[in-house]
Amino acid sequence: AGKQVYYYNETDSTNIRAKQLGEEGAPHGTLAVADQQNAGRGRRGRGWESPKGCSIYMSILLRPEIPPVKAPMLTLVMALSVAEGLKESTELDVEIKWPNDIVLNGKKLVGILTEMSTEIDYINHVVIGVGINVNMTGLPKELSEKATSLRLETGRIVKRSPIIAAVMRSFEKNYSLFLETQDLEKMQEEYNSLLVNREKEVRILGAKEQYNAYALGVNKEGELLVRRGDGTTEAVFAGEVSVRGV
Numbered sequence: 548a549g550k551q552v553y554y555y556n557e558t559d560s561t562n563i564r565a566k567q568l569g570e571e572g573a574p575h576g577t578l579a580v581a582d583q584q585n586a587g588r589g590r591r592g593r594g595w596e597s598p599k600g601c602s603i604y605m606s607i608l609l610r611p612e613i614p615p616v617k618a619p620m621l622t623l624v625m626a627l628s629v630a631e632g633l634k635e636s637t638e639l640d641v642e643i644k645w646p647n648d649i650v651l652n653g654k655k656l657v658g659i660l661t662e663m664s665t666e667i668d669y670i671n672h673v674v675i676g677v678g679i680n681v682n683m684t685g686l687p688k689e690l691s692e693k694a695t696s697l698r699l700e701t702g703r704i705v706k707r708s709p710i711i712a713a714v715m716r717s718f719e720k721n722y723s724l725f726l727e728t729q730d731l732e733k734m735q736e737e738y739n740s741l742l743v744n745r746e747k748e749v750r751i752l753g754a755k756e757q758y759n760a761y762a763l764g765v766n767k768e769g770e771l772l773v774r775r776g777d778g779t780t781e782a783v784f785a786g787e788v789s790v791r792g793v
């Protein structure tokens with residue numbers, strides 16, 4: 548609330564804009580929102596479909612006074628906030644796919660990309676970018692089986708600004724909860740209650756090994772706890788592994 552919002556009719560990527568605002572000294576909480584992106588970025592070096600007027604492309608600039616190792620948890624704080632904000636503003640049953648995708652009816656609706664600028668042992672700033680597929684009426688063939696939009700799922704045109712407002716309100720609340728303990732302790736239960744992978748068989752795709760396991764939920768560090776076939780429990784890190792339903 549009361550934070551600066553920069554609005555772009557068209558830009559390269561709101562993550563790039565927010566990062567630049569950060570380098571120019573913009574304060575914590577500054578938000579960059581665009582109607583269209585020409586170089587939308589996804590995770591793992593991929594792009595992000597960003598057609599004009601269809602969706603929400605926004606990035607928030609944060610200046611958290613926390614050790615850099617804790618910053619990845621902020622992505623989960625945002626995932627929870629987007630899920631809450633969407634539930635509140637659309638009344639749809641969105642779920643979180645660990646660590647930070649939001650799915651609706653089993654298909655990806657939201658992507659989150661966190662980028663951090665650190666000095667050796669402190670954070671200069673963090674940018675969390677959120678892409679929500681709102682009014683796209685179709686998706687490229689390679690995406691249409693796995694991804695969706697609010698319009699495709701509801702058959703209705705959905706207004707974007709109430710969603711942005713609800714997500715930001717929720718994030719403000721959850722960010723304060725995060726700062727109290729510098730972990731997800733106060734949000735863990737709620738995050739787990741929205742987790743699509745919870746109590747399901749998942750396939751862990753790690754750099755060194757791949758295996759099936761039973762997902763229990765996240766711990767307060769945001770790691771996914773899984774039980775392996777031999778009965779041992781393991782905590783898997785976001786970033787190190789990706790998880791697939793089986």
Ligand code: BTN
Nearest residue numbers: 560562587588589590658676678
């Ligand atoms: C993913 O691959 O799942 C993450 C996608 C993140 C897309 C959003 S759209 C707003 C912000 N600006 C970008 O260039 N990327 C993020």
